[in-house]
Amino acid sequence: MAKIIGGITTSHIPAIGIAMERGLENSDYWRDFFAGYPPLREWLNEQQPDIAIVFYNDHGLEMFLDKKPTFAIGCAPRYENADEGWGIATIPPVTGETELSWHIVNELVENDFDPTVCQDIKVDHGLTVPLSLMYPGHQYQHLKVIPVCINCERHPMPKPSRCFALGQAIGRAVASFAGEQKVVVFGTGGLSHQLDGERAGFINADFDNDCMDKLVSDPQALTQYSNDDLIEIAGAQGVELNMWIAMRGCLLGKVTEAQRNYVAPISNTGAGMQLLLND
Structure with missing residues (x-):
């Protein structure tokens, strides 16, 4: 059978991609953030996963306010990145995976989930920044990717317990x-941040670190929050924690933490990173 070997949590701040393009990883502002990623890259190089399932949220590139699925899964052989309005540089397409993705869709429907199935979507920084972080120089095309998009922008949004159950x-x-594929699961986004309104710049580092603790030892505790709780405790965009919770739900074995890093603020965000091994 296919095996999930581990889970990775990471921020997907668009400024990360710009910093990498401009070679700013060792600047005073970015040094502590990027210092957490070499061990992740080494682990990925050692393990050589065949497939990555990436939980991300679309920020209006493909799924705007007029059409916003709660859960969507890509089943395409290829995914293009596109300009989100910032004049971003063109990067190589992401290689899709079709057999396991369709199997997941069929199993979800059989188990009372109803995801939107996407065979032609563009993917934004929520998915491409994490891949670029793990494979500098955009060297990610060997990895087959299954995008799983969770609505974290428009109410009503799926609650943490539902995201965990999805995972x-x-x-x-x-x-x-059936098969011997090695799978890694990414939970992207977050942690605490609010980018607009009266609380713009709000970060709750204590909550962020507590969430990372609970992802290892007690993920069920995180499912007790409502989205309103997350907005109050972690800022308007703190609901992106739901992608981390969904990732953790995928890890059905004994989970141990192999790496962790947390830096705040990074682009007005509490930026966390973890590597969780799934035995």
Whole structure:
């Protein structure tokens, strides 16, 4: 059967991509943030996963306010990145995966989830920045990617407990897939941040570190929050924690933490990173 070997959590701040393009990783502002990623890259190079399932949120590139699925899964052989309005540089397309992705879709529907199935979507910085962080120089095309998009922008949004259950269902689907594929799961975004309004710049570092602790030892505790709780405690965009919670739901084995880094503020965000091993 296919096996999920681990999970990775990471910020997907668009400024990260710009910093990498401009070679600013060792500047005073960015040094502590980027220092956390070499061990992750070494682990990925050692393990050589075949497939990555990436939980991300679309920031208006493909899924705007007029059409906003709660959960969407890509089943395409290829995903293009596109300009989100900032004049971003063109980067190589992301390689898709079709067999496992369709298996996951079928298993989800059989288990009372109803995801939107996407066979032609562009992916934004929520997905491409994490891949670029793990594979500098955009050397990610060997990795087959299954995008799983969660609505974190427009109310009503799925609550943490539902996102965790989605991850559990995907974890079971992977375990039931015939083959020897090694799978890694990414939870992207967050942690605490608010980019607009009266609380713009709000960060709750204590909450962020507590969430990273609970992702290892007690993920069920995080499912007790409502989205209103997350907005109050972690800022308007703190609901991106739901992608981390979904990732953690996929890890059905014994989970141990191998790496962690946390830096705040980075682009008005509490930027966390973890590597969780799934035994």
